[in-house]
Amino acid sequence: MRHMTLALAATALATAVTFGAAEAKTLVVGVADNLTTLDPPNANDTLSAGAQRNIYQGLYGFDSKMQLEPLLATSYEANADATEFTFHLRKGVKFHDGTDFNAEAVKINIDRVRDSKVPTKRQSLVSMVDRVEVVDPYTVKFILKEPFGALVNNLAHAGTFIVSPAALAKYGKDIDRNPVGTGPYKFKKWSGDLFETVKNENYWRKGYPKVDGVVFKSVPENGSRIAMLQAGEASFVYPLPSELAPVVKANQKLEVVKVPSIIIRYVAMNTMKKPFDDIRVRQALNYAVDKNAFCKVVYGGYCKPAEGPVPDLLKYSTTVQKGGWAYDPAKAKALLKEAGYPNGFETEIFSKNNSTYIRAMQFIQQQLAQVGVKATVTPLEAGVEAQRVWSVQKPEDATVQLQYGGWSASTGDIDWATRPLFYGQSFPPKLFNVAYYKSDVNDAAIKAGIATADDAKRAAAYKTAQEQIWKDAPWIFLTDDEILVGQAKGLSGAFAAPDGGLNFEKAEFK
């Protein structure tokens, strides 16, 4: 046995990859999960999109404040009813394989995403596109089947990153393992827990990139991920759980970066079922929960009360009520009494079974108990939860009473923060209106908002929608999250955007 141990150790040494010998200028990023794919339209997780963003770019992108930023396009024009969009493309850009970036490349990519013969997960981003026309090599025109005012946002989404047409032809379905884009870094390797890229020497933005490459290591355990940062094995870790922020803060070489997010936390109430079909009950539950305390208890203080049904940072978001829905248990009790529930009622709240979600549900349970509402907490494994919400074909069969959840509108447009959640035609299994909320005023406003590309008109429509939703209270409106990043003090230019999307284009070590 001893011989065996020695022999094994010797072989291990011999086959070992040298650790810590990597170039000091390669940026190592510690993340929580493994990537799922490197094929842009088939990614549905923010992390895979973040990895792809090193290699790929879209016509537009998002800056650190989630504002649109021209990347492969330089500008665009749209007609008034949002059915035609013309994009002017950046000249002199080459894919990593030397192929020229031009209008033809855009057409090939968009056609690939929406072509139903090759189903992609993100097809819905461009399913409203009727055709893409190449006007000249650097001008491309999108003609839509129906008005869609948020098209530019959808084209800034990772699902519509532009892939080298030559690589698409060469690799076919295997493009997910051989990504070729126009981004600041070139793909090197992806295997299990490790994703590696190297500097693109011919990157179109002059002077960038400033690091030799970006490496993602997936480290699921929070404590271990922070240890990587402390030990200098990584310079950027995301996510940083709020309970570990003090550890990073205490270290002189590290810092915590706080990013206001577009993630909203809420409890959906089934507005079609008793007792939540009574608006007074829904209002009462909103009054019953102390949002500031929720923030402290569940998210270590890293969030703020929701001031409307849509997170603050999204364009056209309205502050319906400054400071969020008031905390007033007395009023909650009065409303419940008025609605015919003087002694409260029993109900159930369910959500995913991770520790943060359970803590959130328990907190809400405790708050509701103060006004006489006895809620049972049911944590569900992800698949079981999905089954419970989405196997329902008819609204009357829904078993949802209360569901705790979070939503991040990954297109960065308000349409995706309202239509899937509050539109009368978005009931499960179609979309995510788990509250089964339907209001004619709101439905009309959401429809009007997407039917135009005119700023003032969209703003007005969504203001109406948000005020109506707030009034009808299909949710207990809780908080807007803040997301946390831990990083080495010498690092600049690297960021997590408000949707949690990672961006290392301008990363630099000082």
Add this chain to the structure above:
Amino acid sequence: MLNYLIRRIVGIVPVILVIALLVFLFVHMLPGDPARLVAGPEATLQDIENVRRSLGLDRPIHEQFVLFLWHAVQGDFGNSLKTRIPVVEEIGLRLTPTIWLTVCAMAWATVFGLLIGVASAVKRGRWPDYVGMFIAVSGISFPAFWLGLLLIDLFSVRLGWLPTGGFESAKSLIMPSFTLGLGVAAVMARFTRSAFIEISREDYIRTAHAKGVYARAVIWKHTLRNALIPVITMVGLQFGFLLGGSIVVETVFSWPGLGRLLVDSVAYRDYPVIQAEILLFSLEFILINLTVDVLYAVANPEIRFK
């Protein structure tokens, strides 16, 4: 012996077939729609249907099973629903690190467990026994995640000697295999001790002492050899369990092992990966059982194969 081996190996085939059927049915009975889970939280109905079609999940279940068997026989377990990477490749990628970790942990744990066990048994009621059993009880009681994080804090963060995790060099094996092996060593020590004490009360050991055999020879040749039978069983069992991957140690040390892969694929309803992994674990256990049976004979020639 050879006949026996052949019979045992042939006997594996029907067992594996039954396991395959059970696993297939069990996996498909799990609540939760894989197409929806793969398509992700923001997918529309149309996106989900696309996923279902592209994964072949729209076919009748018996058709899926026959296809699964037919491909499995050819060594093709399909592609992961989550990553679209062939399952064989996904598992292969994690099998090597899992075997390394298991073998290293088992190796040191067995050696130290045996030594501590024998020392405690021979000197029972005296200080080596107390020290040994104190170590053993502590080893069982230490929660692995806590020990793991303590080790990382000491050796990676404070001293900077060892990497915090990952499988990149021999150095990265040290902390995970220690953490994983500690519990095994503890069980092994206790097991060896009690087996050893039991055997040393046997008549033939008393006879050996009486006829003047050296004490050392009695310990190593007569007593230990006989005490090894239950210990080998234990080693086999532990080995089998560890090959299934250890979720806690793999998570704390970011170890790319099979345990995490299984948990992740269950969460994703990644049918092909779950099926292949459980089949692999079953096969591992069957082979380990076989090996253990053969080792009995090596340890004690009085055991005959009938």
